[in-house]
Amino acid sequence: MNALKPFLSKPWLWSWLAALATFIVTILFTGGASAFGLSQATLTFAAFSVLVGLGQMLVITLGPGNIDLSVPATITLSGTLALKFMDTQDTLILPGLAIAIGIGLCIGLANYGLIKLLRIPPIIATLSMSFLVQSMAIWSNRGLRIKPPEALAAFATGTTLGIPNIALVGLVVSLAVWWLLERSIYGRWISAIGQKLAAARMAGIPVDGTRCLTYILCAILAAFCGYLLASFSGGAALNMGAEYLLMSIAVVVIGGSAVAGGNSNVPGIWGASLFMFLVVSMLNTYGFGAGIRLILTGLIIIAVIVAASRPAGAR
Amino acid sequence: MTRLSPQAIRLMIPVLSLAVLLAAVFWLQPRAMSYMGMNLLFNLAVPIALATIAQMLVIAVNDLDLSIGTFVSFSACVTAVYLPTAPLVAVAILLGAICVYALIGILIHLRDLPSIVVTLGMSFVWGGLAVLILPSPGGQAAGWLRALMTASTPFVPLAIIASVVIAVVAHLLVMRSTLGVAIRGIGGNARSVARAGWSVMKIKAAAYALSAFFSVLAGMALVGVTTSADANIALRYTLLSIAGVILGGGEFVGGRVSPVGAVIGALTLTLAGSFLSFLRISPDWQIGAQGAVLIIVLGLRLLLARREA
Incomplete structure (x- = not known):
């Protein structure tokens, strides 16, 4: 059916078109003066959304009801603890990264433990976990702002060949997740689980292991994002993760992944992340106040979600 | 031992957990066991209970409202800015907002949109409107509203009476009225509701409008208690209301909700927040306590459900 227009039928097309349109409208206002700076800022901030969005995407792929609300708390805790551990010493950068990933691993395991053992719906399990994790972050943070190690801060804010390092990291991670989703057996498994859990179980897919791994991956990506975000912004803050709860869900859905699960795509996450940042900077450029x-x-x-939708019953 | 229906068990656990938590508070601080103490403990529970009922109505049609926190904040800002000086303007704005909610319900139904994303978008809109109306914290409660929320009722504190009234009204509305049955019917099986000659679109619009009405009440109650508002005053309500519904025995799909349970769930979460201060544990862990109570109560539910099965 879609053989005639394979390109137009790509679910991620909308987000890229929207991002492109927003970019052009913004540049039109400035007369092209800030095109380079805007691209750089966009790539950097979009990359943070991409990192959390990819994890959330994998979780949402698992099917109805699967969502990870502990993303912001994980970002905050891993940023806080990793910076505290590194204590501005360059030699501890890699161990610090390991700490951040370890935190992600623990939170992901705990999330799935609650879902599986207590049979709590994922929304509530990850919500309760996020309350606990947020409290831990508040308790360990104590309002102190510890600076990241200099080399790490330089990396996080620097560029390579004109492209922000953070964006490159985001790209590498995206390629890895794309490979996982599209080329590996794990990707087939999570899509199968998302389309029909019972059928996937019948087909002999290790459902529990796959779901567990997915929640762990999501938490690790969030923790990694927290590590980079804290290094980028010169220290961890208690509210640093707050905006990424809605952001991580928004980029998945605007990117054209099915909210009901079973069908996801990586390019859309980039399109949507670029779009979300560009919208804010466009409105800033045009000088609107915070409310507007x-x-x-x-x-x-x-508007984007309505434009990309079809009327009920058309499917 | 008499056999209990699953619904009774569903309701029993929230009731028990609230009782245990309350007993623990009284044991730690006997002075809380007074008119004054109870009022202080549950004062802030009234707006949360109203917001939880609002969320429950949306969950009943298998949707989820991520904009409740900002919408309650918006209602609170309108109440604090316009109600004392220009009551008609306030009522007009709030009625308009309820209509917008109904339209959102229609939009979600017609285009088969994910409610999470649409309400996510709306949360930005309500937040923006709240900032426009009240750029910096302030405003005031209308005299009658303040009087209502701080009225000293005989014997039983107002917060308790208000919670009971909210529970009873919501119960009659959702469990006993025709509209309530239709709303839960959509959650259970929208197609069969449609086959029975109902308009799913109209019912969904009604569910969203009712939800907005309860959110508006939550915003007004909040202003009555705190006497002022700001654009971020109720952001926590989004997650608290979802947690309250589930804690009270509701489920995300299938139209299985319990209004009485939802109110009790909201009270439990409020109490969990203040419980730690009685233990003299640092307030850092206050949010964590709410998480822990959620986990424990839901774990208990599993335990009892297994025993029954």
Whole structure:
């Protein structure tokens, strides 16, 4: 059916078109003056959303009801603890990274433990976990702002060949996740589980192991994002993860992944992340106040999702 | 031993957990066992209970509202800014907002949109409107509203009476009225509701409008308690309301909700937050305590459900 227009039928097309349109509208206003700076900022901030978005995407692929609300708390805790551990020493950068990933691993395991052992719906399990993790972060943070090691801060804010390092990291991780999703047996498994859990179980897919691994991957990606974000912004703050809860869900859905699970794509996460940052900077460029900016952001999100939708019953 | 229905068990666990938590608080601080103490403990529970009922109505049609926190904040800002000086303007704005909610319900139904994303977008819109109305914290509660929320009722503190009233009204509305049955019917099986000659679109619009109405009440109650508002005053309510519904025995799909349970769930979460201060544990862990109570109560539910099975 879609053989005639394989390109137009790509679910991620909408987010890229929206991002491109927003970029052009922004550049038009400045007369092209800030095109380079805007691209750099966009790539950097989009990369953070991509990292958490990829993890959330894998979880949402698992099917209805699967979602990870502990993303912001994980970001905050891993940023806080990793920076505290590294204590501005360059030699501890890699162990610090290991700590961050270890935190992600533990939170992911705990999330799935609650889901599986207590049979709590994932939304509530990850929500309760996020309350606990957030408390841990508040308790360990104590309002101190510890600086990241200099070399790490330089890496996080630096560029290679004109492209921000963070964006490159995001790209590498995206390629890895793309490979996982599209080329590995694990990707087939999570899509199968998302399409029909019972059928997947019948087909002999290790459902529990796959789901567990997915929640762990999501938490690790969030923890990694927290590590980079804290290094990028010169220290961890208690509210650093807050905006990524809605962001991680928004980029998955705007990127064209099925909210009901079973069908996801990586390029859309990039398109949507670029779009989300560009919308904010476009509204900033046009000089709107905070209130109007928020309202327009919301309306644009809804407009994109409506534009990409079909009327009920058309499927 | 008499056999209990699954619904009774569903309700029993929230009731028991609230009782245990309350007993623990009284044991730690006997002075809380007074008119004054109870009022202080549950004062802030009234708006949370109202917001939880609002969330429950949306969950009943298998949707989820991520904008409740910002919408309650928005209602609170409107209440604090316009209600004392220009009551008609306030009522008009709030009625308009309820209509917008109904339209969102229709939009979600017609285009088969994921409610999470649409309400996510709306949360930005309500947040923006709240900032426009009240750029910096302030405003005031209308005299009658303040009087209502701080009224000293005989024998039983107002917060308790209000919670009971909310539970009873919501119960009659959702469990006993025709509209309530239709709303839960959509959650159970939308197609069979449609086959029975109902308009799914109209029912969904009604569910969203009712939900908005309860959120508006939550915002007004919040202003009555705190006497002022700001644009971020109720952001926590989004997650608290979802947790309250589930804690009270509701489920995300299938239209299985319990209004009485939801109110009790909201009270339990409120109490969990203040419980630690009685233990003299650092307030850092206050949010964590709510998480822990959630986990423990849901774990208990599993234990009892197994025993029954």
